[in-house]
Amino acid sequence: LRVLARELAEDYPLVDLDTDAFEAARILAVDRLPGLVVTGTDGSPHAVLPGSQVVRFVVPEYIREDPSLARVIQEEEADQIAHQFAGRKVRDLLPPRPHALPVVRGDDTVLELAALMAQMRSPLVAVVDHGRIVGVVTAARLLALGCGAV
């Protein structure tokens, strides 16, 4: 008996290219997500933005190059982070070549899904039927299947 991708898929918050960047970061933080699933403004699958890449956005470039310079910043960290998001959209968070969102069809097997996740080193895979994301499978969810925790 095959377990199909759509059977394992869970609801997952989606953001689109025009979603407010602060709101997207808040969703990732509050739901403790491994990454943001980004769609085009038409709802089509677009990219996956791992949490570390959202963090990258809040760190000024000169500090990314020399983390010890973080000590010279006068502003409070929380404000520093919030200010980076102000007035920005999700499209501004994406790197020039964003990680493609790994996608399987609802009737693909979970082992195919696992192979794709491993190959693309992605924290999650989207399950798509008729061009629409019907759910997401995270690494934790997939492993729960093997550990009898689903």
Added chain:
Amino acid sequence: LRVLARELAEDYPLVDLDTDAFEAARILAVDRLPGLVVTGTDGSPHAVLPGSQVVRFVVPEYIREDPSLARVIQEEEADQIAHQFAGRKVRDLLPPRPHALPVVRGDDTVLELAALMAQMRSPLVAVVDHGRIVGVVTAARLLALGCGAV
């Protein structure tokens, strides 16, 4: 006022090189962790194993190379996953060159921590005092600080 790494750090389950692989996968699954923090058997920081890399371990190599072959597997997916872990330890899950565990000191600032997380594209950073991991900061936790959700 600086926010220090140790103020943001949270308790996080640690596994060591000799932890049973199935038990480690179960912890990642049940706690919905972005990755495993692996220590040496002496408790010293060793590696971070992102969820997608644990998933990689459960997918046979010939399927990783050609995911469509997943359809020829006769065994149920849940059993297939469980069997891969049987009798293995966390050291067996690690790739030949595992991702180094990003580490900051307790009195480093969270902006330094953020810079390191971004640079190493890691889902988390360990906070270490006197050679011991005193807590972990995930990307979600870090962003919660900027979103007023801490």
